[in-house]
Every structure is written in structure tokens, then in C-alpha cells.
Amino acid sequence: xxxxxxxxxxxxSHSGRDSLIPxxxxxxxxxxCLNEDAVVMVGKHLNIPTSKIYGLATFYNQFRxxxxxxxHIQACNGTSxxxxxxxxxxxxxxxxxxxxxxxxxxxxxxxxxxxxxxxxCHLGPVISINGEYHTELTPVxxxxxxxxxxxx
Amino acid sequence: MDTPYTNTxxxxxxxxxxxxxxxxxxxxxxxxxxSYRHERISKPIIFIGISTSSxxxxxxxxxxxxxxxxxxxxxNADLVRVGSLGMCSFEPIVEVQLPxxxxxxFRNVSADDVPSILDGALNxxxxxxxALFQYPSSILELWPDVPLINEHPFFAxxxxxxxRNSGVINPESIIDYIACGGYSAxxxxxxxxxxxxxxxxxxxxxxxxxxxxxxxxxVKWRKALTFPTNERYFICNADExxxxxxxxxxxxxxxxxRIIEGIIISSYAISANKAFIYIRNRYDLTVKRMxxxxxxxxxFGLLGYNILDSGFSLDITIKRxxxxxxxxxxxxxxxxxEGKRGMPSIKPPYPTEVGFNNKPTVVNNxxxxxxxxxxxxxxxxxxxxxxxxxxxxxxxxxxxGKVSNTCMVEVSMGESLSTLVELAGGVKPDQVLKxxxxxxxxxxxxxxxxxxxxxxxxxxxxxxxxxxxGGVQILDETVCMVDLSKYFMHFIRNxxxxxxxxxxxxxxxxxxxLDNISRRPYSNEGHNTLERFKGVINLETLAEVMKDTSxxxxxxxxxxxxxxxxxxxxxxxxxxxxxxxxKAGVCRDLRTFYIDVDKCTGCTACAKKCPTNAIIGTPxxxxxxxxxxxxxxxxxxxxxxxxxxxxx
Numbered sequence: 001x002x003x004x005x006x007x008x009x010x011x012x013s014h015s016g017r018d019s020l021i022p023x024x025x026x027x028x029x030x031x032x033c034l035n036e037d038a039v040v041m042v043g044k045h046l047n048i049p050t051s052k053i054y055g056l057a058t059f060y061n062q063f064r065x066x067x068x069x070x071x072h073i074q075a076c077n078g079t080s081x082x083x084x085x086x087x088x089x090x091x092x093x094x095x096x097x098x099x100x101x102x103x104x105x106x107x108x109x110x111x112x113x114x115x116x117x118x119x120x121c122h123l124g125p126v127i128s129i130n131g132e133y134h135t136e137l138t139p140v141x142x143x144x145x146x147x148x149x150x151x152x
Numbered sequence: 153m154d155t156p157y158t159n160t161x162x163x164x165x166x167x168x169x170x171x172x173x174x175x176x177x178x179x180x181x182x183x184x185x186x187s188y189r190h191e192r193i194s195k196p197i198i199f200i201g202i203s204t205s206s207x208x209x210x211x212x213x214x215x216x217x218x219x220x221x222x223x224x225x226x227x228n229a230d231l232v233r234v235g236s237l238g239m240c241s242f243e244p245i246v247e248v249q250l251p252x253x254x255x256x257x258f259r260n261v262s263a264d265d266v267p268s269i270l271d272g273a274l275n276x277x278x279x280x281x282x283a284l285f286q287y288p289s290s291i292l293e294l295w296p297d298v299p300l301i302n303e304h305p306f307f308a309x310x311x312x313x314x315x316r317n318s319g320v321i322n323p324e325s326i327i328d329y330i331a332c333g334g335y336s337a338x339x340x341x342x343x344x345x346x347x348x349x350x351x352x353x354x355x356x357x358x359x360x361x362x363x364x365x366x367x368x369x370x371v372k373w374r375k376a377l378t379f380p381t382n383e384r385y386f387i388c389n390a391d392e393x394x395x396x397x398x399x400x401x402x403x404x405x406x407x408x409x410r411i412i413e414g415i416i417i418s419s420y421a422i423s424a425n426k427a428f429i430y431i432r433n434r435y436d437l438t439v440k441r442m443x444x445x446x447x448x449x450x451x452f453g454l455l456g457y458n459i460l461d462s463g464f465s466l467d468i469t470i471k472r473x474x475x476x477x478x479x480x481x482x483x484x485x486x487x488x489x490e491g492k493r494g495m496p497s498i499k500p501p502y503p504t505e506v507g508f509n510n511k512p513t514v515v516n517n518x519x520x521x522x523x524x525x526x527x528x529x530x531x532x533x534x535x536x537x538x539x540x541x542x543x544x545x546x547x548x549x550x551x552x553g554k555v556s557n558t559c560m561v562e563v564s565m566g567e568s569l570s571t572l573v574e575l576a577g578g579v580k581p582d583q584v585l586k587x588x589x590x591x592x593x594x595x596x597x598x599x600x601x602x603x604x605x606x607x608x609x610x611x612x613x614x615x616x617x618x619x620x621x622g623g624v625q626i627l628d629e630t631v632c633m634v635d636l637s638k639y640f641m642h643f644i645r646n647x648x649x650x651x652x653x654x655x656x657x658x659x660x661x662x663x664x665x666l667d668n669i670s671r672r673p674y675s676n677e678g679h680n681t682l683e684r685f686k687g688v689i690n691l692e693t694l695a696e697v698m699k700d701t702s703x704x705x706x707x708x709x710x711x712x713x714x715x716x717x718x719x720x721x722x723x724x725x726x727x728x729x730x731x732x733x734x735k736a737g738v739c740r741d742l743r744t745f746y747i748d749v750d751k752c753t754g755c756t757a758c759a760k761k762c763p764t765n766a767i768i769g770t771p772x773x774x775x776x777x778x779x780x781x782x783x784x785x786x787x788x789x790x791x792x793x794x795x796x797x798x799x800x
Contacts, residue, residue, distance in 0.1 A: 016491075017490065017491040017492070018489065018490050018491045019491065020491035021474055021488070021491050022471075022472070024474075025433060025472060025474065055493060056491075056492065056493050059476065059493040059494065059649070060474035060475055060476050060494070061474070061475040061476060062433050062434070062474040062475040063474065077395070078395040078396050079395045079396035079552070079553065079589070079592065079623075079625050079636075079639070080395075080396050080552040080553050080558070080625060082395075082636075082639050083553055083554055083625070083627070083630075083631050083636075084554075115434065116393060116395045116477070116643070117393075117394075117395045117396055117397070117398065118204075118208065119204040119205050119208070119398040119401055119402075120204070120205050120208035120209070120240075121205075121240065121396060121398070121550075121552030121553070121558045122205070122209075122240045122241045122552065122557075122558030123208055123209060126208060133207075133208045135208060135209075
């Protein structure tokens with residue numbers, strides 16, 4: 001992990017505060033999440049207090065502090081999906097996998113991310129599991145999808 | 153991915169076309185452009201629309217299937233990826249053009265349909281039930297029994313100026329855009345206009361910002377231009393984050409060069425040498441298409457140092473926004489670019505005076521920028537003739553919700569709101585239109601009897617309706633207004649930046665109140681009922697305070713959907729509060745379940761599962777539910793094998 005972060009920081013040598021967000025984005029992309037060590041390293045590199053970086057990272061929806069699960073579920077909660085019942089889909093995931101937005105299950109199998117709009121309003125409710133889309137979901141349909149993944 | 157054009161094409165455009173863009177092209181060159189516009193072709197071309205929305209519908213699988221089909225049957229044909237036509241419900245859309253024949257489009261082409269459709273189409277036979285429309289042409293032979301695109305009800309009422317290339321040209325190729333007349337506005341501007349006269353033209357055209365504010369674009373530019381400084385910045389705001397708004401995203405994916413051309417002209421107008429495009433990080437395809445487009449523009453000398461020998465230089469950088477709704481506000485966006493928390497600041501000073509790095513900065517919405525090339529090319533009067541007295545031009549809307557056809561449309565200003573419902577094909581069969589909601593979490597729901605209002609910034613705001621950025625949701629009787637208000641308030645609560653108290657605390661409190669009236673008390677102890685009534689009494693006052701005292705647009709407009717819903721759909725709120733009923737059946741906690749005595753066999757399955765022991769009866773005879781005890785969880789309904797449990 002440390003080597004990866006160091007390599008990223010090297011690309012951004014002699015840069016100021018305006019490259020903080022790109023650095024964090026890059027770290028999240030390569031490491032999977034922002035952990036304590038990475039935030040401390042970024043703080044030392046840019047000469048910014050760790051608390052400020054943490055404050056920034058918690059402000060934006062993109063940054064997550066837990067590693068993504070093996071199956072990363074992105075659930076759309078846009079207006080259109082909501083009208084078509086995305087609430088029950090998200091409820092189902094939250095209750096059955098016992099995770100909330102931004103969290104990962106303890107066994108590291110599933111993680112959940114709730115998005116505001118995936119741009120597929122005609123097929124709602126939509127979720128994507130590791131980039132594969134499942135459209136026009138109902139809790140029953142979702143159950144069979146999740147069951148299959150758990151058996152795997 | 154390899155470039156979509158060859159080196160010969162590249163040198164032809166770089167040497168022959170681009171230096172002549174500012175004037176009439178010589179005859180032989182314009183002749184040659186016909187083939188680049190696919191008007192004269194020697195082998196069949198198959199087009200497939202690839203965009204965010206069609207990918208979810210399976211366009212990539214269709215793309216692979218077409219590729220396989222071409223390879224397996226050794227067909228000499230080109231496969232071209234285009235953007236989105238805006239007909240999301242008909243995606244994936246595949247278009248076929250044969251030599252000498254007009255281009256024809258097919259709807260909902262799944263991977264399995266590919267062989268049958270292409271077998272027919274490549275052999276001059278098409279099934280008219282899957283054919284959507286064909287493009288009109290004076291030189292090409294038309295297909296029988298297929299409507300022309302301008303006769304198709306979806307396109308007939310639109311005025312597609314910004315979208316005219318969308319879904320038609322390949323967004324990943326700059327030469328397609330140039331062949332369709334692109335970048336000639338830029339060449340003309342750099343040769344014939346000064347910064348001041350560009351500002352003047354845009355001022356005269358009457359173009360107003362499309363992000364929702366409706367401020368005059370030309371005036372904004374002039375403010376930045378006249379402010380004395382050594383450096384200015386231009387920012388394209390593509391941080392589209394209203395839930396249910398996807399038009400900016402599709403516009404960039406379908407025609408990225410139009411945006412780049414607009415950015416160059418806008419930057420020239422305010423004499424900025426650095427421009428940013430702020431796109432949401434999550435919009436992978438959008439960012440990718442924009443990156444490709446910028447790279448190609450640099451390659452053709454349309455970006456970078458000394459553009460088209462004019463002495464004007466510009467660099468465009470893509471900044472990936474880390475996803476915060478409030479960053480759509482310009483001061484917050486600038487904070488975010490600077491690497492800080494995206495919190496809005498008090499205006500004045502406006503960003504046009506003190507913006508990015510404390511230099512004058514202009515922030516414009518994607519759609520505003522897309523208008524710029526046409527205005528400069530055709531002149532201010534041409535643009536001022538479209539639309540109404542105070543709102544010029546066209547507006548793009550993305551229409552979704554409980555609607556027959558989810559779509560993206562562009563209509564002239566001045567059309568009525570009911571046109572939007574018509575374009576989307578109305579509500580689903582057997583449903584009744586209840587309202588349309590404009591502008592996401594800061595917009596309002598318009599009832600059918602108010603829908604004859606023309607789409608115009610001033611007309612709408614005089615009726616208390618805000619145009620918003622262009623997301624439109626169609627609501628039918630299955631949508632609960634309390635739930636919708638709750639949803640928007642929940643969204644605001646999550647996205648509020650927390651800087652000012654009215655917004656931070658107000659949105660949270662309002663969400664709690666709305667949640668309270670759409671929920672059943674879990675026990676009769678405590679003061680639940682009292683709380684509920686007290687909350688409702690406060691709701692309106694709270695909304696007014698929040699509207700008056702919040703710092704930025706987010707907080708000021710957040711109570712709008714609620715206030716309007718309270719006005720137009722008061723009976724629905726009262727029904728929730730007093731009768732504890734939700735007509736639409738959306739607020740699940742308020743449902744009361746009943747057992748159909750004819751279907752119930754008395755198997756006791758539901759009674760065993762019921763968490764509150766609300767189901768009683770004797771085995772092997774119909775059970776019934778005690779209404780007072782039922783909490784509406786719905787376990788009985790899912791448990792029942794005989795579908796005997798239903799709710800009202």
C-alpha cells in the first residue's frame with residue numbers, strides 16, 4: 001500500500017493544495033479506499049494538517065474509508081428509480097446484508113454505495129454489481145441475484 | 153482505442169479544411185466532405201448509439217454481437233459508434249445505411265435480435281415493426297413504410313439545435329464534427345471579432361444561463377472582461393447532479409466538440425488562457441469522451457498555443473469532481489477546484505471579480521456553452537428570433553419518472569409545459585397524470601391545470617415555478633407527494649454543506665417531521681401523536697425561515713417543493729396526518745392489510761410470522777387482521793402462499 005501511495009505522491013511533487021483532491025482520487029482508485037496511513041502520508045507531502053484532509057474527504061461523497069467488498073453494489077436512488085421502488089431495493093440490501101451506504105460487510109463480500117442518478121431512468125430501479133447492471137428490479141429478483149452471489 | 157480516422161484523413165483536414173474554415177470552402181473540398189458526412193458511401197455503415205443510458209440497456213452487448221456478425225459473415229461494412237438520440241426507452245438503437253439508400257433506425261435491438269435485423273437490412277428488406285424512422289434525403293432512395301425523422305411524433309415538435317449532431321455523428325472523432333460544420337464558428341470568431349464584440353453579440357442574443365439561475369451570459373462575461381487583472385479563468389460546470397437530470401451528460405457524450413468549441417470562444421471572449429471542465433468523477437464515459445475530444449482538438453491545433461494563428465492560446469483541463477451536490481453552485485465549485493471543502497460563500501464579491509485563485513472567473517453551464525458556437529456563426533438576431541420576448545433559444549429537458557418513454561428533448565422557449573408530457577408519450581397506459589415536477593430537489597410540482605404556462609424564465613417564475621436545470625419528472629397517481637417531498641428533503645439533508653444553520657438544521661428537522669407523518673407510531677406510549685401535530689404546525693413556518701435566511705441557492709430553494717406540494721396537494725398531506733392513510737400505497741407504514749376470506753385457507757402461516765400478533769382466527773377457517781395492532785410491515789403478504797392478503 002505504502003509503495004503505491006508513494007508512487008502517486010511522487011507524480012504530484014511540488015504541487016499545492018489544488019492537487020489534493022486529484023491525489024486522494026488517485027489513491028482511492030489504486031488502493032480501494034482512504035485509510036489512516038495514506039491520509040497521514042498525503043498530509044506530510046502537501047504540508048496540510050491531517051484533520052483538514054479528513055474534513056475534506058468526509059465532505060465529498062466519492063471518498064470511502066472502508067475497502068470495497070468482493071461484490072461492490074451501486075444502487076441508484078434517483079427520483080425516477082425512487083418512484084419505481086428503489087427504496088425497497090436499498091432497504092432490502094441494508095437489512096439483509098446489514099450494511100449501510102459506504103460500508104462493507106464483515107466477511108468482505110459485499111459493499112454498498114447509493115448513487116443519486118445513474119442515467120438509466122427508464123429501467124429503474126437499477127443496481128450495478130461490479131459494473132454489471134441489473135435493471136427493473138424487485139426485491140424478489142434481487143434476492144435471487146444476491147443468493148447466487150453468496151453461494152459462489 | 154485506435155483513432156477513428158486515418159492519417160490521410162488527418163492531413164486532409166489539418167491542411168485543407170481547417171485553414172479555410174473561416175470562409176466558404178472551395179468546391180472540391182466541400183465535395184469531399186460529403187463522404188465524411190456519410191452522404192455518399194461505398195459500403196454499408198452500421199451505427200450504434202453508445203451512451204450511459206444505452207449501456208445500461210445493453211448496447212455494449214449489441215455492439216459485440218454486430219461485430220461478431222460482421223466478422224462471421226465476412227461483410228464489408230463499417231461499424232460506427234454514435235451518441236444518444238435522446239430516445240432512452242428505445243435504446244439500444246441501431247441504424248443501417250446502405251449505399252444509395254437512406255439511413256434507417258431500429259429500436260430496442262438486443263444482442264439476440266442482431267442477426268435477424270441485419271440479415272434483412274443488408275439485403276434490402278426491413279421489418280417495419282422494428283424500424284423507428286429514416287433520415288430524409290434528396291439524393292438517396294427512401295425506404296417504403298418507414299416514417300421520416302421529421303414526421304416522427306418524437307422529433308416533429310422539437311427544435312433540435314444543440315442536439316442536431318447527437319446520435320448522428322461519431323463523438324469520438326473530430327473530423328465528423330468538422331465535416332458537419334463544426335469549428336467554423338471558432339475560426340470566424342478569432343478572425344472577425346474582438347473580445348468585446350463577442351460579449352456584445354452574446355448580450356444582444358439574449359442568451360441566459362441554463363443552469364437554473366437564468367442570468368444573462370453576455371453581461372456575466374463583460375463583468376469579468378472589464379475587471380482589471382492579469383489573469384482570468386473560465387470554468388465549464390458539468391457537475392450535473394440533480395437526481396433525474398441527465399441531459400448535460402448525454403450532450404457531452406454525444407457531441408463533446410460542440411462544448412469544446414463553445415469553451416474556446418467563451419474563453420476568448422473573457423480573454424482567459426486557462427479553462428477547466430468540472431465533471432463528476434463517476435461519469436466515466438463522459439470523462440473519457442471529453443478526454444478523447446480534447447486530445448484530438450490539441451492534435452488539430454484547435455487548442456494550445458496560438459490557436460488558428462490568431463495569437464490566442466488556451467489550455468483546457470478536466471477536473472473530476474468528487475461528487476457533492478452543492479458543488480453545482482459556482483462559489484462552491486471554485487472552492488472545490490482549489491482543493492477545499494465545497495462550501496458556498498456570500499456574494500458579492502461575485503466570482504466574476506474574485507473567483508478561482510482570487511482572479512476573475514466565469515462559470516457557465518454545459519448547455520449555455522453549447523449555444524455559443526451557433527450564436528457566433530449565425531449572429532445575434534438569428535438567435536434572438538427563437539423563443540419568447542425575454543427567453544431566447546431552446547432548452548433541453550430530460551423527461552423521466554412514471555412516463556411511457558423516458559427521453560431527452562430540446563424544445564423552443566415558449567412551448568407549453570404540456571408539450572413535454574406529449575413528447576414523452578404521456579403517462580403509462582391506465583394511469584392518470586397527477587403532476588409534473590421540474591427542477592429536482594429545488595423545483596416544484598406543477599398540476600395539470602397549470603400546465604399551459606409557456607417555458608420561459610420570467611413567465612414560470614411569476615407563477616412560482618422554477619425552470620431548474622432541465623430534469624423533468626412525470627408523476628401519476630401511484631406517486632405519493634408526501635413521500636416525494638420527503639425524498640427531496642432527505643437528499644438536501646444529506647447534501648447540505650453544513651455551513652449555515654438554517655439549511656443544516658432546517659432540512660434535518662423538516663425531514664424528521666415528514667418522516668413522522670408518513671410513519672406509524674411503533675407504540676401508543678409517549679407523545680408521538682402530539683409530536684406529529686406540532687411538527688406539522690411548524691412545517692410551513694420552518695420552510696419560510698429556511699427560504700429567507702439560507703446562505704446559498706441550495707438552502708433557499710430547498711423548501712420550494714414542499715411549500716408548493718402543501719399548496720397544491722394539501723388534501724394528501726391531511727390524509728396522511730389525520731386519516732393515517734396513503735392513497736398511493738407508497739408510505740408502507742400507513743398501509744392497512746386485510747385478508748380475503750374467500751382465498752384464506754387458515755394455514756396459520758401469517759399469524760405465526762406476524763410480529764405484533766395482529767392476525768387472529770381459528771386454524772382451517774379464514775383469519776382476520778386487527779387493524780389497531782397492525783404496523784403495516786407486510787410480512788403477512790410476503791408469507792401468504794394463496795395471495796389472500798391485500799392492502800388498501
